[in-house]
Amino acid sequence: MASTTAVRAPDRVAALDVLRGVAILGTLGTNVWLFADPGGPAALFTQGLAAADPVQRTMQAIANGKFLALLTLLFGVGIELQYRSAVRRGNPWPGRYPVRAAILFVEGLVHYVLVFEFDVLMGYAIASLLVAYLVGRSDRAVRAWVGVVGGLYAVIVAGLTGLLLAAPDGPAARTASDAALTASWPDQVAARLEDIALFRIELVLIVPSSVVLFLVGSRLVRAGAFGDTGAGARIRRRLMAAGLGIGIPLNALTATLGQDWFLVDRYLAPPLVALGLLALVTTLVLRARGPAGPLRRGVTAVGRTALSCYVLQNVLASALCYGWGLGLAERFATAGPWWVVGLWAGISAALLVAAPLWLRRFDRGPLELLMHNLYAPREHTPR
Template identity: 65%
Template structure:
């Protein structure tokens, strides 16, 4: 093996690392638009993050909600793998998983306060705690949870959307971008604390949505959707037909339609498209007989350090775009939206190279390593002479 390529961790499923890498970098493709607005989240408070330019709307369509949904599916697959590992080792389940969820929640709080208003880790932690107690149930029970929670959530979002469409839009003054809102990092931290309920308004949607997608990911793994078998290929074909043939065209209509379709555009259709992405990437990777190239190795490295890269990409986005950093958002305020693509590509390249270099010496990302050590602090040491 070349010294330029980090050694694969034992027991890992290669396609999952690549999928996680794609999901992490794809998530930043959506978040980059938030960083690229002069004034940052303060513009969101006044409703100024809706795409006005058709090119920008099209670029957002490619990423909005889809890769976050993919990441959520993969998180559920991860819980299922941890559950299986506990069974193989004869360990009780959920065992120490609640501590793991608590650590993730604390990381999410710190990420929100210090870095990014639209953190998902807090919602993931709460949903993961619930799913940890469900994951050992039968497939029938998991499907029932998915059906009930998913139906209620979909009905709620469609009902709100119907109300929004029924109420005539009242045009108001255009939002004013205030670059001074991002000129001071301490001021941004204070604003996140002050407007916590408003910035965290997504949490009631993230938790049930994540629960459904976590359980869906677990069932897909159980059904063999990630295996190079005829059954796995059949499942993936169906997912691609539904994801790309049905959900993606509908998602295009909502993306270029009225802003009142926001909930459907971000929370209902993208998870279905994400199923198609998962199926397509898995099929391509399983069929590939070539040695991994730099791009694939870089994606896998990001996937193996997913938590660290998720936080790092938002730190980089804030530093590059905000006034207390390089201030690119204000400098390129009148530039075509393609500059945001350049921002995304630059951050992706930094993460892929950085993660690959890190994994030459460590088998986990820095935040993953820290969380692992914190989990180990409370572990009761084995008695001398015990088996």
Template identity: 60%
Template sequence: MTHRTSAVAAAKTSGGRRISSLDLLRGVAILGTFGTNVFLFAHPGGPMGFFQDFTGAATTFTERAEIGLRLLSNGKFLALLTILFGVGLELQYQSSRRRGVPWPGRYPLRAGILFLEGFAHYLLVFEGDVLMAYGLTSLLVAYLVGRSDRVVRNVIVVVGGVYATLLLAVTALLVATPDISGEPPPVDPSATASWPAQVSVRLNDFLLLRAEIILIVPSAVVLFLLGSRLRRAGVFDDTAEGRRLRFRLLILGFAVGLPLNVLTAFSGPDWLLVDRYLLPPLVALGLLALVTHLALRMRDTPGIVRSGLMSVGRTALSCYVLQNLLAGILCYGWGFGLAERFADARPWWIVGLWGFVGLVNVAFAAVWLRYFERGPLELLMHRLYTPRRRTD
């Protein structure tokens, strides 16, 4: 089957209908991503303080427990969210083909809006924003998604291969180099005492704080394209081919990726790049297969948990920003200052913080969707992206 024929077949399969398992997956990915970010907010020195402390091997039970908790989410749900962005881009490509609209058409404008929303989120809310990287990636991938399967496969192999080789080379260098870092500098709670001061730091140290984009974009190009092709391959379909594909992803994610990820998580900070950027995408593929399989098996009306997650998934962009905004208000000194107040209760109180913010997110999404079809940021993006019809 040629790439054009397969794309048309995938478009007919979707038929413009909403894929409910995608909403469930997005909800899981959004709340799971906060499971990583919450540790940055909950540090008394904020994200910068967290990375200053990220040196040396864990020696106490509490330190090992925190590593174990971070292992549950670190990089995995971000990779899942990235794959789902690629699936969403593929669905938009299919929609354009069904309607006979040239591709990418106005999509670069959508990517630009996402980038600007990410910049505002970075500047005003959180140093660890990923929306800017997604905006850049979607602009690149928009011109690749419609190419032949051979071209896409070559891009995945070349970009992914170079990316993995470089990260493994840097990791080998870190492992081989003696650790001379010494004790980390003392935590400075004043770093989060003033919101205007935080904004100023994010603006003045933009290049330093946004350096992670260099690591995210190449990986995201691969995962976007992988999400696109998994959609075409029928990973979300209740067919024999879909079940076989999901089974292979389950094996790859949980029998290969997860054990290796556990090993690197407890191997010290020298393995950070492998632990966060190389192995989590494998686990994310297993998560995608598992959640999709469960969603296809559950034919009944969604219960409170599933409907809550699906509501978050339908308002994913808004909930992503909301959970980071809530965490800043609760944790930072200019808000309730819980990070400094409960510094001695790490990591246990962080679990409660994650649960509380997650419940607020679910409640917000469920109530909002009673009155609106899209989340607030989704509505804003839709209005900016959709051309206004002339009324003569």
């Protein structure tokens, strides 16, 4: 049964859109290396995880897992805000939220089949369905769920890491034939359908981690972590001390331990860093004075259209890198890592320009509009 604690109408939290924008562009910083491989994301299973170039290793370590964890925390913030909106209006909760989760799952499935092997939307949809029934429970109940699910999740990661450490050396280096994996879009779609169990095995990690981070994000809202208050500032200082002071050195250590520690490096250490990033960005936004400049307006717009930008950046990367598109991955296979950085910067710049232009005419991104029309077809939200 949902808590009956009174919930007042909150002011819009400006930092949330900026945080979402940072998280979306940051996830591209991780995924772009998969697209830039001549074999595409599928080559991950044939060439392994390690990069020979030290610059590439460093850049991958900077982005790996942290922005995904930040995005996951923010999704939990969104569930909490939707819960508060329902309570404020006197509507039952979770009400029709399972419909929303089902729509997100279908969008994620389509995204997986047509675009990207490592979609996170399906996992978010599954986790959100459980969290929707937990978000209104008492803090004691939520802490118990976080402890149990988080403990199970840590055991899974530790167990899988143990298996990796005990296994023989990883797969051999990529061969030139890997480029054939991205030569045909229909063949890629067929491969995703045929190997869905392999590509979707990550859900075993995404779902429990998302349950935990969704609930943490919800409780950060309740604790006032985003508020421009003394209590909010104290919470953010503690989060920055833990996330940046402890999390970054810890994650730097896990990044140097080799690919057998990849799961720890991607799934256990980064959430702590993400909490520090969340606090840091929120503090910077709250301290900002004067009108937002072009960069902040662009990042904010990307955050307001986060779902659409997440899918669009993967579509753009596919069209630019794969053999059925411009084939940049194979063309620049021996050019070193800096062209990949340029690819990330170019796609990010396109989103930073396109998102504000779209929002001049519409109040939501295209996929957000689709979800809204399917989820609440009788509601009209004025501009």
